[in-house]
Amino acid sequence: MEKQTPGGRPYKVIGTRPIRHDGEDKVTGRAQSGADISFRDQLYGKVLRSPHPHARIVSIDASKALAMPGVEAVITGAELPQPHDRMFLSGEGGVENFRYVNDRVLASGKALFEGHPIAAVAAKDIWTAEEAVKAIEVTYEVLPAVTDVLKAMQPDAPLLHEEITTETLGEKKKESTNVCRHTQHKRGDVDQGFSAADVVIEREFTTSTVHQGYIEPHNATALYRSDGQITIWTSTQAPFWVRRDVAELLELPLSTIKVVPLEIGGGFGGKIAVYLEPLAVLLSKKTGKPVKLVMNRQEVFLATGPASSTATRIKIGVKKDGTITAAAAHLVYEAGAFPSNWAVMGSMCVLAPYKMETLLIDAFDVLTNTPKVMAYRAPSSPQAIFGVESVLDEIALELGMDPLELRMKNAVEEGDRRADGPKFPRIGLKETIQAAMDSEHYKSPAPSGPNQSRAVAVGFWFNAGLQSSATVGINMDGTASVVTGSVDIGGSRASMAMMAAEALGLKAEEVRPSVADTDAIGHTDVTGGSRTTFATGMAVYEACQDVLGQLKKRVATLWELPEEEIEFDGSAFQHADNGKDPMTVKELGAKLTATGGPVMGHSSVAPTGVGASFGVHIADVEVDPETGKVTVLRYTVVQDVGQAIHPSYVEGQMQGGAVQGIGWALNEEYVRNDEGKMMNPSFLDYRVPTMLDVPSIETILVEVPNPGHPYGVRGVGETPIVPPLGTLHNAIARAVGVRMRSLPMSPPKLSAALQAKGLEAIAAPTP
């Protein structure tokens, strides 16, 4: 039953592995990216950025820059309309205030992080623009900066925003502080829960700031026409949100702005916010010419939103049989220079995989003189769950239990309450843990050489729904086109085409999928939150049902029979008794003109029924005790993926997420000096994993269909980044007897810890 369409027939297209529709453009480089956009009279923009993490802007003198030949415009924060309070849904699981978006895009009054935009220039070429930026004279009053979250919480820490006080639910404290938000979840008497435990372990953890590490830098080209109509070409996960943000910031009607999303070279949550787009529009307005801005890698690191550094404390109590009686989590998340909701998200994820009668979660979002934190694949979940999975590993060792048995004993299932309250619908954590237990990897002997070991960890992400639109058109030869507003990051064109093909009884290659600009499709929210295949796929499915309803009328006309007597069986229209051959959608194409003209189906949805996703990762590692280098010997990702539409792209998401998590665990970090300046803003020094750093990641797809979607889809893209942090931490601990509890576990840090422990202890690890 689980592998069937809503009509009860076996899938024909879903679950197969056709060649992706956009594959050739991608591998030949024909796909058009932001850097490819060019106009005859185009100008080039460059942003002047603050060299100081915290400074008052005393004055800006752009006269020398403006006097340079080839320089056509300079803008500063004074050019933006006055900031105003207006809340909006952002890509971070909460709301953001446009007042602070305004200030983030172009500083007003203070520079709040290294790289904060101070001014922007438009010139005839990029070299002139770069020279002009250097000619702008800014006088700063340098202020003390704070980049560490725990230091930023102290009463004597430098304040970023005098007006910000701690906001709890509906209450604001009176004192100015960098702690911008406190969130809490509580269930039962947690002290009583810990009293009932036989084993209680409490540990502290830290993680570093990490970047999404997408290869393509941010870019934006804008043309502000003399009639007030604006077009923006950009690399974004959320073209409709770019339109909204630019309209809001510049106080323009949405109808004056068209956003054309270009092929995106990675986003992972980092290409949701606007950075360059409003500047390009303002510069184009001033010059009357198209203006193009492209960041370099240093700008990407310094001035776009990474993921939070964190300081967490996790306490878990269990009975001798492994049953969790209580858990407490204290989470502190870096917000960056403007208020954020990252700790809020962490608080909702941290204990989600496990059931327990009592719990207490306190979470704090803390302002720091660092770029405003933005979404990164399952935002906030990896840092929170890392600590929980490490403590559970210690508990398993203490109890002498298999670590997967311990997790299975406490795993949530349908009907159990999430730590933040609502009950889970149908989920597949238990099936996933069982699949991990049954895997060839887990059943094979663990590596037993010196400084080798195996460990596991669990991960979770909610997945999102939001809003999507789609149109489906039947061509005159019976093939189809699918148009959506969801930027294709992970192969969603293929998934949309396959779902449409399944619904219409066509082959995947008979459906042409495309991504439209904001003028050509209904509102569609971000490609993010692992929602595209679920929600936009739902819109495609519904648009296909619209098409099928219209086609049924055409068949009724052709057969001169009542519409009610005709059925579509997934392959063709049928009539039980008329003796006519079934008629496929393909065959109907040629008959559209004669029966009433073109057929287009439309749908806009805001679906409920989102299915959460869980994963279990298994890692075998070897540690070089002299250098601290960790070699991942074998790695397996097991995940509940709902119904996999295109298994190859599901596997790709699982592998990609795991590799990013491995980088987070082992190497990636913003290294800052005493002044708070980043010391490694390049891919030479910010170490993301390469092909040489990871083994071939094995995948096991556990298919527990989501009942909230006609094809059982649940999002898959974010969950796989969550478990690697705990998995590798636990594997290293079991290999060499050192629990780092601080990420990244890079060679310098790990070798120092090993030396501190002493080589004797390494020979006989006691993790």
Add this chain to the structure above:
Amino acid sequence: MAVVHVPSLLQDLTGGVETVEVQVSGEGRTSVRQVVEELDRRFPGFAARLLWEDDLMPGIAVFIDGEQNRLGLRAKIAGDSQIFFIPPVVGG
């Protein structure tokens, strides 16, 4: 009776009580707004902490029986509904 799960940061208003039962006047006729008004009558200050202008506080969504309901205060509840006020989820 519908059950409201009181956010822990509002439990200072309910004397530490985690869940509150609310009478539902008719199937599909009682709104979240009416529930909040009822809670405010019983626990003064409840509405002020949960509402902003004519809506839920920014960053707070209503979840009814496990699903976020975008109608917010206008959403209808059933006699056995479980109601939560928690942040919405987006993602990266």
